[in-house]
Amino acid sequence: MSRRPADGPADGARRSAARGRSTRKRVERSQLARLPTDRSDPLALLASQDEQRLPELVPLRRERMAASPFSFYRGAALVMADDLSRTPDSGILVHACGDAHLSNFGVYSTPERNTAFDLNDFDEVHLASFEWDVKRLAASVVVAGRCNGIDDERCAAAAAAAARSYRTEMRTAATRSNLDTWYMRIPIGEVLSEIGEKLDTSRAKSTVAALRKARDRNSAQALRKLTVSDGTRARFRSDPPLLEPIDDLVAPDRAAEIHRDIQRRFADYRRTLDNDKRALFDSFELVEVARKVVGVGSVGTRCFVALFTGTQLGDPLVLQIKEADRSVLSRYVKGPIHRNQGKRVVTGQRLLQASSDIFLGWQSGPDLDGGSRDFYVRQLRDGKGSVVVEALEPDGLELYAGLCGRTLAIAHARAGDRFAIAGYVGKGSAFVDAITRFAMGYADLTERDHARFTAR
Structure with missing residues (x-):
């Protein structure tokens, strides 16, 4: 029998997560596809946030969120958190990003002046079931893809790529030592190589250019x-x-x-x-x-x-x-x-x-x-940059979704119980299928919410 690796730097986080873990029985993976029922009013939730903001800037916030369903989605993290709280969950807690949509991944300069690809927004970080982050990422893929004119079949494939990459990387993380898990990162050279080799459209070139240009943002x-x-x-x-x-x-x-x-x-x-x-x-x-x-x-x-x-x-x-x-x-x-x-x-x-x-x-x-x-x-700027999500075409969306799914798994492996998560996501397609179905359904909800928001 293989021996579980000894405690490492993330062990305190795992113990903290365990103390807060739900005592209810973990749901079957297929149940993760369920959409929220008896929703709170999304517009009322957003209005509650406006009360704490600078009143002279609230109209600008509304204007930016109204620009597209994806812009609305980006500004509606509270709405999705409320919705997720009304759905079945795994009960496996991690220090979740809380806002892991496509535009919150990107490149930045490390202290050693290397360029890395990772999560880059942590305003909502908090304990939560690990799949809440995966769902927010997968749904963002579908919402963004539809805004780019991509059909539902390809959007579903891209959402599945995010969930599949997450599952694969998490199961790999469960075989690594604690220190190897802690130091794991995705080099930007690998990112640019994958994008450059698999994409050759003019819109994809703008994506590569945006990542390269980030090196000069300081x-x-x-x-x-x-x-x-x-x-x-x-x-x-x-x-x-x-x-x-x-x-x-x-x-x-x-x-x-x-x-x-x-x-x-x-x-x-x-x-x-x-x-x-x-x-x-x-x-x-x-x-x-x-x-x-x-x-x-x-x-x-x-x-x-x-x-x-x-x-x-x-x-x-x-x-x-x-x-x-x-x-x-x-x-x-x-x-x-x-x-x-x-x-x-x-x-x-x-x-x-x-x-x-x-x-x-x-x-x-x-x-x-x-x-x-x-x-x-x-x-303010330390080599930071993000992919131009609005420029992604079908192949590019699927590729980038997979990259973000892998990156999210590496973060969760560092900040939670990678063994429990790896066991839950399993080897088969059940987890990926459930996340994909949820993402497609939640994109429908987002589009309806956006329509109400812009009709006010």
Whole structure:
């Protein structure tokens, strides 16, 4: 009999997941295909989120979500979390991403300056049944594919590719040692090679170009795009409501108070870094902070960018300070109590991602409107880039879906019980078939929700 590998770095996560695991009997894999019944009103759920957001940015959020069913899907993580809570589940918990749709995978630069492919959004990370992430990914494949004009047969094949790759990689992970599992990652060279060899359409070339271009997305590029300079000093452009320097948002009599608070916040953030990273951070000087609109689902949350300079004007560091609220999953799954939601995001990212930003940290305190909020901090652009999902054709969608499924399995293997998951997904087609049927049905729900959303 083979011996189960000894405890490793993810073992604490597995124990935590086990403590929160549902005590009910695990459902048969075929039951994972069931759609939610007695749904909450999706529009009411989205409206409840608007109450916590900047009111002047809520119309922009709605505009971006209305653009297409896939845009709506991206912004409706809470809706899907509520729906998933009303469906049968495996009861096998992991630290789930919580928002594992196609556009939340991509490339980034590791601390060693290599380019990796991985999950790249962790705002909703929380304990949940592992298949919730798989379902969110598979359904996003179908919704995106239909938006691209791909027929249902090919969309179903692509959703199946995501689930199949997940199953295959998870079963492989169960044969690896703990350390091998922890260090497993997908090199970008392998990604580009697969895409380049199997795709040759003009739209596919734009996908490859987007991944290659990501290597040049860094603080220097952000400096050129987001700032203006008089030759001696750079400052953020004013482009409301997308980009607004802090001094444009506060009354003159509050400016000194706000700048003192900003300095205090960065002092708090500094304490969340390792000692060697603190020394590096200390070599930069804060120049300016601005509020910046990002993403689709995040529009309306408080998000800022901070410009630092080193020894000269051309030696910048641009950090993003993003509001962290409770995960949408926390309403439906018991888990650890997080006193700081920014720390929750950072901890989840470090657990799920193969290698994370050296400036990843968190802070909390009063916002410009006086409310107390949590934030996490990372580099704004550090070789980050995503595939142009809207450019994917049938072959490309299936290929990319499989890549994302494999990547998600690697993250889950690091953050959960890979042995239990591997046993549950099994060798046959039952898991893949159930996820595919769910994805097709949930895409129908999303399209109906989007139609209601745009008809208001």
